[in-house]
Amino acid sequence: MGRKILLEKINISGIESFDIYRKSGGYSAVEKALKTMTPVDVVEEVKKSGLRGRGGAGFPTGMKWGFIDRKSDKPHYLICNADESEPGTFKDRYLMEHLPHLLIEGMICSAFALEAHTAYIYIRGEFKYLIGILNNALSEAYANGFLGKNILGTTFSLDIYVHPGAGAYICGEETALIESLEGKRGNPRLKPPFPAFVGLFGCPTVVNNVETLAAISPILNMGGDFYSKLGNGKSTGTKLISACGNINKPGVYEIEMGITVEDFIYSEEYCGGIKGGKKLKAVIPGGSSVPVLPADLILKTAAGQPRLMTYESLAEGGFETGTMLGSGGFIVYDEDQCMVRNTLSFARFYHHESCGQCSPCREGTGWQERLLTRIENGEGRLKDIDLLADISKHIEGNTICPLGDAAAWPVSSAIRHFRKEFEFHIQFPEIVKNIRHGNIDKYL
Amino acid sequence: MLRVTIDNITIEVEEGTTILNAARKIGGKIVPPAMCYYSKLKGSGGKCRTCLVKVATTSELDPRPLPKLVPSCSTLVQNGMHVQNITSEQVLQERKAIVEFLLINHPLDCPVCDQAGECDLQNLSYEHGLEETRYEEERREFAPVNFGEKIKLHMNRCILCYRCVYAAEQITNERVHGVLYRGDVAEISTFVENFIDNDFSGNIIDVCPVGALTDRTFRFKNRVWFTKAMDAHRDCEKCSGKVVLWMFGDEIYRITGRKDEYGEVEEFICNDCRFENKNVSDWIIEGLRKIKRSSVISQNHYEKLTKQSIIKPIEGKMEQQE
Numbered sequence: 001m002g003r004k005i006l007l008e009k010i011n012i013s014g015i016e017s018f019d020i021y022r023k024s025g026g027y028s029a030v031e032k033a034l035k036t037m038t039p040v041d042v043v044e045e046v047k048k049s050g051l052r053g054r055g056g057a058g059f060p061t062g063m064k065w066g067f068i069d070r071k072s073d074k075p076h077y078l079i080c081n082a083d084e085s086e087p088g089t090f091k092d093r094y095l096m097e098h099l100p101h102l103l104i105e106g107m108i109c110s111a112f113a114l115e116a117h118t119a120y121i122y123i124r125g126e127f128k129y130l131i132g133i134l135n136n137a138l139s140e141a142y143a144n145g146f147l148g149k150n151i152l153g154t155t156f157s158l159d160i161y162v163h164p165g166a167g168a169y170i171c172g173e174e175t176a177l178i179e180s181l182e183g184k185r186g187n188p189r190l191k192p193p194f195p196a197f198v199g200l201f202g203c204p205t206v207v208n209n210v211e212t213l214a215a216i217s218p219i220l221n222m223g224g225d226f227y228s229k230l231g232n233g234k235s236t237g238t239k240l241i242s243a244c245g246n247i248n249k250p251g252v253y254e255i256e257m258g259i260t261v262e263d264f265i266y267s268e269e270y271c272g273g274i275k276g277g278k279k280l281k282a283v284i285p286g287g288s289s290v291p292v293l294p295a296d297l298i299l300k301t302a303a304g305q306p307r308l309m310t311y312e313s314l315a316e317g318g319f320e321t322g323t324m325l326g327s328g329g330f331i332v333y334d335e336d337q338c339m340v341r342n343t344l345s346f347a348r349f350y351h352h353e354s355c356g357q358c359s360p361c362r363e364g365t366g367w368q369e370r371l372l373t374r375i376e377n378g379e380g381r382l383k384d385i386d387l388l389a390d391i392s393k394h395i396e397g398n399t400i401c402p403l404g405d406a407a408a409w410p411v412s413s414a415i416r417h418f419r420k421e422f423e424f425h426i427q428f429p430e431i432v433k434n435i436r437h438g439n440i441d442k443y444l
Numbered sequence: 445m446l447r448v449t450i451d452n453i454t455i456e457v458e459e460g461t462t463i464l465n466a467a468r469k470i471g472g473k474i475v476p477p478a479m480c481y482y483s484k485l486k487g488s489g490g491k492c493r494t495c496l497v498k499v500a501t502t503s504e505l506d507p508r509p510l511p512k513l514v515p516s517c518s519t520l521v522q523n524g525m526h527v528q529n530i531t532s533e534q535v536l537q538e539r540k541a542i543v544e545f546l547l548i549n550h551p552l553d554c555p556v557c558d559q560a561g562e563c564d565l566q567n568l569s570y571e572h573g574l575e576e577t578r579y580e581e582e583r584r585e586f587a588p589v590n591f592g593e594k595i596k597l598h599m600n601r602c603i604l605c606y607r608c609v610y611a612a613e614q615i616t617n618e619r620v621h622g623v624l625y626r627g628d629v630a631e632i633s634t635f636v637e638n639f640i641d642n643d644f645s646g647n648i649i650d651v652c653p654v655g656a657l658t659d660r661t662f663r664f665k666n667r668v669w670f671t672k673a674m675d676a677h678r679d680c681e682k683c684s685g686k687v688v689l690w691m692f693g694d695e696i697y698r699i700t701g702r703k704d705e706y707g708e709v710e711e712f713i714c715n716d717c718r719f720e721n722k723n724v725s726d727w728i729i730e731g732l733r734k735i736k737r738s739s740v741i742s743q744n745h746y747e748k749l750t751k752q753s754i755i756k757p758i759e760g761k762m763e764q765q766e
């Protein structure tokens with residue numbers, strides 16, 4: 001069994017309640033931080049741990065906290081990004097449902113480090129059932145003196161509020177989230193200025209993912225140095241992976257970073273192999289926004305090395321032959337899945353979710369979807385494939401927020417690695433209509 | 445003062461100046477086109493992406509280039525910065541693509557659009573567009589809406605620059621419209637009642653870079669290039685009273701603010717001046733307005749078309765038909 005840090009106590013019955021969580025050693029990190037450390041000590045500990053943001057971008061958390069403008073006379077804010085809406089990603093909801101106090105404990109330590117006295121959990125609107133769980137856990141924490149004024153008799157005070165969004169994917173982008181939290185339309189802001197300087201209500205703000213914040217208490221308990229030795233190289237610690245698709249055991253798994261992709265897909269401890277003994281066709285390892293890789297390239301890098309579940313290894317080869325760890329939404333496709341149809345379904349998602357502020361994303365995402373719809377319906381022409389690739393190329397890098405890139409990558413990578421399948425769709429629409437899946441090998 | 449070099453021309457600008465405004469200080473061909481930025485509207489810019497430029501050297505202290513193209517309208521100059529606009533092939537390529545994006549859902553109804561001849565999108569397409577469209581899918585469609593008696597919205601033509609939203613927010617006493625919905629079905633809307641009426645509401649027509657918001661009192665009356673633009677003023681309690689009268693013969697067809705070469709009004713005017721004083725006797729006429737902008741009305745920009753790109757292909761086609 002691999003090492004569990006976040007999910008270590010998930011099987012203790014009643015762990016979602018304060019009492020049981022506390023009895024099993026919970027909230028000791030708050031005691032340690034508030035009573036024996038300064039805010040800067042906590043930041044240093046997190047820097048040492050090498051923890052990287054689990055929301056998708058993988059930015060070092062300690063470094064991000066280091067940017068917070070401590071000279072500002074304005075209040076600081078901490079925001080927990082619980083908007084989790086990326087297709088394929090469903091790890092944060094699992095944490096919040098079963099271990100709400102792990103998140104709250106992490107938020108208290110983090111707010112202390114950032115000298116924030118107000119924190120928000122911005123939660124995806126569709127996660128209605130979690131709002132009650134979180135509010136319950138928050139009132140327990142208040143009742144036991146871990147939230148509110150003068151926590152544990154120290155001078156540190158903190159209030160945490162749960163704020164639901166209205167179900168827009170874009171409100172997971174940190175500056176759109178901030179706008180939405182301020183009561184405005186969820187349009188991403190131009191950066192700079194970054195939230196660490198001008199964030200919520202114009203004040204210094206840090207936005208972190210649920211999983212990132214949940215990792216803070218274990219890090220303080222075991223020490224940053226110790227945490228940094230877990231994992232592999234710059235991918236320290238453990239990561240939650242939400243695995244789905246054509247596998248025997250879909251679910252949320254905690255892995256120590258550095259296990260091989262092959263092990264993750266085929267071992268009984270994790271995905272348990274491809275369903276029905278079929279062949280692996282492709283994997284999207286980090287949520288719908290990261291490039292898809294065909295079986296050979298996801299299992300081994302272009303240089304022939306085994307691909308590891310780390311930020312670095314998954315990215316090896318750049319976009320030509322690599323991908324990204326992203327948020328850890330691991331989507332597995334077997335040999336019968338149709339790449340054209342899948343790409344269309346992602347293109348539709350991004351078209352639907354574009355906020356519409358900047359022209360390349362607003363117009364390009366719709367164009368991508370309409371073109372792909374035509375190809376999927378057997379009305380494509382061969383030149384459409386290059387046109388499609390060209391559209392995504394011009395969205396990428398030209399937009400205000402990374403949703404544009406996220407919309408472009410699934411399309412460009414599918415064409416890069418599965419061009420044959422697109423061509424087949426266009427050349428043999430009748431066959432495609434009849435087989436209704438992507439196993440075209442026997443026709444080629 | 446900061447030193448910045450744009451397309452090999454170096455100037456000094458004050459701290460806090462954007463690349464676009466530095467370029468405008470230099471003037472001429474190296475000024476990036478701007479469809480959403482409006483210097484008099486706080487917070488505007490950054491959206492249309494037509495002003496993207498390449499930063500080849502970030503600053504004296506950090507000589508690295510920036511990894512992505514940046515919107516010149518909302519990126520501040522740093523000392524020793526080197527910017528490439530028309531000297532960068534990449535910038536020109538991406539700008540073409542942006543213009544193409546702006547046009548895929550545009551109805552291209554210039555022949556029946558009152559903005560034709562003074563439309564920033566027309567000018568932009570002329571200068572940076574592709575000659576043929578690669579877009580063959582359906583275009584989004586909205587029905588036209590009247591915002592009261594004076595203002596008409598053709599959402600089909602809108603490029604979602606948000607200028608009218610900022611204008612309503614910042615220069616009128618109440619904003620009653622905004623952007624509804626998301627993505628390419630987002631629309632400018634009052635949501636409840638189709639009525640925008642206050643002393644300065646007419647300015648949303650002037651800030652609109654395209655024919656999405658137009659003056660209903662001028663609708664289909666004339667084409668701007670047949671009218672004569674006259675600078676004029678009157679004593680007005682609400683605004684500066686400095687306007688442009690768009691005249692045909694002795695008649696005033698339309699009244700607008702005075703736009704500079706970048707399409708921005710020098711001063712916002714009130715609705716009394718814009719809509720209620722259409723008699724020549726209401727105004728003190730200063731003289732013919734010099735139009736510095738490159739557009740049909742300035743008649744200095746579209747010559748190139750007659751020479752090669754239009755006549756030649758037409759000649760070719762005519763020969764084929766004979």
Ligand SMILES: Cc1cc2nc3c(=O)[nH]c(=O)nc-3n(C[C@H](O)[C@H](O)[C@H](O)COP(=O)(O)O)c2cc1C
Pocket residue numbers: 052053054055056057058059061081082083084085086169170171172173174175207208209210212213401402403406
């Ligand atoms: C379109 C879009 C959607 C995003 N959605 C989420 C999300 O649901 N949850 C999340 O934690 N981060 C999301 N992010 C990333 C956030 O902008 C931000 O990087 C993250 O919350 C930072 O936290 P971390 O440093 O702990 O990863 C999204 C980014 C983009 C561009």
Ligand code: SF4
Pocket residue numbers: 170187188353354355356357358359361362399400401402403404
């Ligand atoms: S990239 Fe898309 S989602 Fe992001 S700001 Fe631009 S239009 Fe909005």
Ligand code: FES
Pocket residue numbers: 477478479480481489490491492493494495496515516517518
């Ligand atoms: S003018 Fe700069 S992005 Fe629109």
